Amino acid sequence: MNIVDTIEQKRAVLFDLDGTLIDSEWFYYKAWKAVLATYGFTLGSDLWLSELAGKTDSQAFEVLRSRYGFQADKSEVFERARKRIAQQLDEEAVPLMPGSADLINFLHQRKVTMAVVTSSKREVATYHLERNGLRHFFDVLVSRTEVVHPKPDPEPYRRCVQQLGLPPKDCLVLEDSFTGATAAKAAGLTCFGVQPHESIRQVLVVDRSFDNLHEVREFLENQWTELN
Template sequence: MIKAVIFDMDGLMFDTERLWDTLWEPTCRALGLEMPQDLEAFFTGGRGLAGVKLNEHIQKFFPQADPQVIVEKIWELAEQRFAQGVPCKPGLAELLETLEEKKLPRIVASSSPRALIQKNLETTGMARYFDQVVCGADVRHSKPAPDIFLEAARRLGVDIRDCLVLEDSFNGVRAGHAAGAVTVMVPDIAQPDEEIRALYNRCCKDLFEVRQLLLDGQL
C-alpha cells in the first residue's frame, strides 16, 4: 500500500523539459560553443542528471569547455525564463488535490537547483501541496543513482518500498527502481525502451491516469 508519493519535477509536474532544451542554443551562443551534433543523445542522456554526473555528461559533448561554466550559464537563463511561469502537466492539480484529500504525504525530488524548484512551485500555485523539497545538491550522487529518492523517503519518515515515485525520464526511472520504490513512468518526450519497461511498475499516459489508479487501489 502506498504511504507517500515522491514527485520528479521537470517533465513530470511541469512541461519544462522542452523549455530546458531551448536554452542550450543561446547558452552555446553566449559562450562561443557549437551545439552537439547528436542532439537526441545529448538531451535524452542528460535528463535527470545533476552535479558531477551532469558535468561528466556535458564534458562528453563539449570536451574543450569547462562544464561548470556551461551549467552556470544555463541556470542563469533558466531563472530568467522560468520566472515568467511554466505550464503544468495535465492532471497535476487534480492528482495533488486527491493526495491531499487522502492525507498522503508528498515531496518533490528533482535534480534541478532548489531555487528553480521553489520558483516553479510558487508561480504555478503548487507550493501549498508540498512541505518539503529535495534537490540535486542535497545528495552525493544524482540520478540514476537512488540517493535522491532514498533521501526523500527518509525526510518523510516512510519506507522507500511504500513510496510511489513518479518519473518521466529514463534516469529517473532507473533511480526509482534502484531505490526499491513503486516506480511509475509518465513519459514526456522520450518513450520507454525495452530496458526502461523492465524497470518500472506501471506506465501511465498522464497524471489523470495515475490519479485513477490510486483511486481504484491499483497502486
C-alpha cells in the same frame, strides 16, 4: 482483475519535478540549445530527451564531453546557461505538466502525504513550486542541494523516505526519466514511469508506465476504490 495489475493504497507519493510535475524539460532544452549553439554544438531534441533530461548540469556536461567530444570551459558554459535561464524566466512561466493539479488535489483529498525529489537545486525547485502555488502540498523537498550523490544514485529517495518516516513499501514514486527511475528502484521503491514519448517510456525500468498524470490519477482512483 489480475493481482499484478493491482496496487495497495500508498501513504506517500514522491514526485520528480522536471518533466514529471512541471513541464520544464523543453524550457531548459531551449536554454541549453541556445548556449551550446554559441560553441558550434547543435543540441537535438532526441539527444536531450534520451541522454540529458533528468541529469544534473554536471552529469549532462560529462555526457556531452565523453560521448560527443564537446570541449569548453565548464564554468563558463554553466554561467552562460544560468543567465539564459534567468532571462527565459523573466519572459515566460514554466507550466505544470498535464494532470498535475488534478492528481495533487486527488491525493490531498485522500490525505496521502506528498514529497518532491529532484535533481534541481533547492532554490530553483522552490521557485517553481511556489510560482505554481504548489509548495504547501509537499511535506518534504529533497533537492540536488542536500545530497552527495544525485540521481541515478538512490540517495535522494532514501533521504526522502527517511525524512517522511515511512517504510519504502508505503511509498510510490512518479518519474519521467531513466535516471530518476533507476534511482527510485535502487532505493527499493515502487515506481511509475510517466512519459509521453514512447521510445523513452520503453527503456524505463518501472513497475508500470503511463503517458501522463491524468492516467495515473485514473488508475489510482480505480485501484484504491476497489481495495476500500
